[in-house]
Amino acid sequence: MSSNKQRKSRQDAERQQLEREQQRLAAVRRRRTALLSILSAVVGVVVVVGLLAILTRGGDEPDEGTQPPQVQDTSMLEEEAAGEAQGAAVNEAMAAGEVVAEDFTVEPGTAxxxxxxxxxxxxxxxxxxxxxxxxxxxxxxxxxxxxxxxxxxxxxxxxxxxxxxxxxxxxxxxxxxxxxxxxxxxxxxxxxxxxxxxxxxxxxxxxxxxxxxxxxxxxxxxxxxxxxxxxxxxxxxxxxxxxxxxxxxxxxxxxxxxxxxxxxxxxxxxxxxxxxxxxxxxxxxxxxxxxxxxxxxxxxxxxxxxxxxxxxxxxxx
Structure with a gap:
């Protein structure tokens, strides 16, 4: 086989290897996106349940001297869910020997x-x-x-x-x-x-x-x-x-x-x-x-x- 054919064969093999690696990385990103979506859904359920509980209690007459129920701040729950998702993504990236991003919800290459x-x-x-x-x-x-x-x-x-x-x-x-x-x-x-x-x-x-x-x-x-x-x-x-x-x-x-x-x-x-x-x-x-x-x-x-x-x-x- 000539040197040109050998070079082309090697380049084709390397290109195929890179394509497989890019497909694997894309699959990893899809899993991370799915994880973030699941955690966001969990937060949504918690928020809805909390609001329903508040509305259910809202029809009762409060006892004299008691304070009306306070609407629960859901921002902390959202932050906790985001932190858990980021932590899971970091662990997955480290286990795979990949870059650990500060925020996996940001598109790679975004300045x-x-x-x-x-x-x-x-x-x-x-x-x-x-x-x-x-x-x-x-x-x-x-x-x-x-x-x-x-x-x-x-x-x-x-x-x-x-x-x-x-x-x-x-x-x-x-x-x-x-x-x-x-x-x-x-x-x-x-x-x-x-x-x-x-x-x-x-x-x-x-x-x-x-x-x-x-x-x-x-x-x-x-x-x-x-x-x-x-x-x-x-x-x-x-x-x-x-x-x-x-x-x-x-x-x-x-x-x-x-x-x-x-x-x-x-x-x-x-x-x-x-x-x-x-x-x-x-x-x-x-x-x-x-x-x-x-x-x-x-x-x-x-x-x-x-x-x-x-x-x-x-x-x-």
Whole structure:
């Protein structure tokens, strides 16, 4: 079989696998919608029964000095039902290794204004570059999770233009499809454009970027599952791009690390907690330029000059 036929056969197989996965996700969403409908119906029954009880008592003459019956506030019941439905959806998503959305009733990919801007910063920009026009733009959150954007049989590459030069990353959609889908979705939304490489986490030899307010506390509106098979097989070699979780399952969102030293692998040697979803193809010299810069403060994690992700472009191969 020729190489072209082999490639087409592989792409067809991957496309069919993706279609099956999308059908499975659609079935999961239908089950969650049905659960929400059932719980809403239960709330409705409770409300009707409560109102009937009140109306039934309404015909009786109240004793002197007694207060008339109060209409029961049903908002608490509705909130409890919604909370139970969300909790059930979260448990189901975690059991299936899927994204945990802040609100499963929101359509995936729906942007909500966070109202949060990166703080004003008067530091000069590194490498003689200028701050992007959108450096202080408000970043959206996605409480329903990212939309599904990956296609079967496609190899994804990210080209990142930074203040100090380009970085090209091969995205590992086969090993970490959920994390790559999130990254590709956010990049195509323009979410990363104008954000900073805001931290050099020297203790583990990695730079960090991708936070909507250039801090470690950003909440994207959803959390990613751990996809750790590749990390457990190969560790975290220099040039690995990973999620930037907090060391526990379902704490990763939009942020990411780029490992520039062996300390990243050794630091997580006994506990592979970050999903590997990319490999730097070119641009480690740009990372070296960043990590050689002066720092601020005693901790030494903040750069003396600002480093921007000017543009993140996704290419398909």
């Amino acid at each position: 909500v204004d966070s109202g949060i801007k990166p703080p004003r910063d008067d530091r000069p920009v590194a490498c003689g570059a200028k701050a992007p026009a959108n450096a202080r733009a408000t970043r959206p959150r996605f409480p329903g999770g990212p939309a599904q954007v990956l296609e079967g049989g496609v190899d994804y590459v990210a080209r990142i233009t930074t203040s100090c030069g380009p970085i090209v990353i091969d995205l590992l959609e086969k090993d970490a499809p959920v994390a790559v889908n999130s990254f590709v979705f956010l990049a195509r939304q323009g979410f990363y454009d104008g954000l900073e490489v805001f931290r050099d986490y020297g203790a583990i030899a990695a730079v960090e970027a991708g936070s909507g307010d250039n801090t470690v506390g950003w909440d994207a509106g959803y959390q990613l599952p751990d996809e750790l098979d590749l990390a457990e097989r190969e560790g975290y070699p220099v040039g690995t791009v990973t999620t930037a979780g907090l060391g526990q399952p379902y704490t990763a969102g939009s942020g990411f690390f780029i490992a520039y030293g062996k300390e990243f692998d050794s630091g997580f040697a006994t506990n592979r907690v970050q999903t590997s979803f990319g490999r730097v193809l070119s641009g480690m010299d740009v990372i070296a330029t960043m990590t050689a810069m002066e720092r601020l403060g005693m901790g030494g994690e903040s750069f003396a000059k600002r480093l921007f992700l000017e543009k993140v472009v996704i290419e398909e191969r």
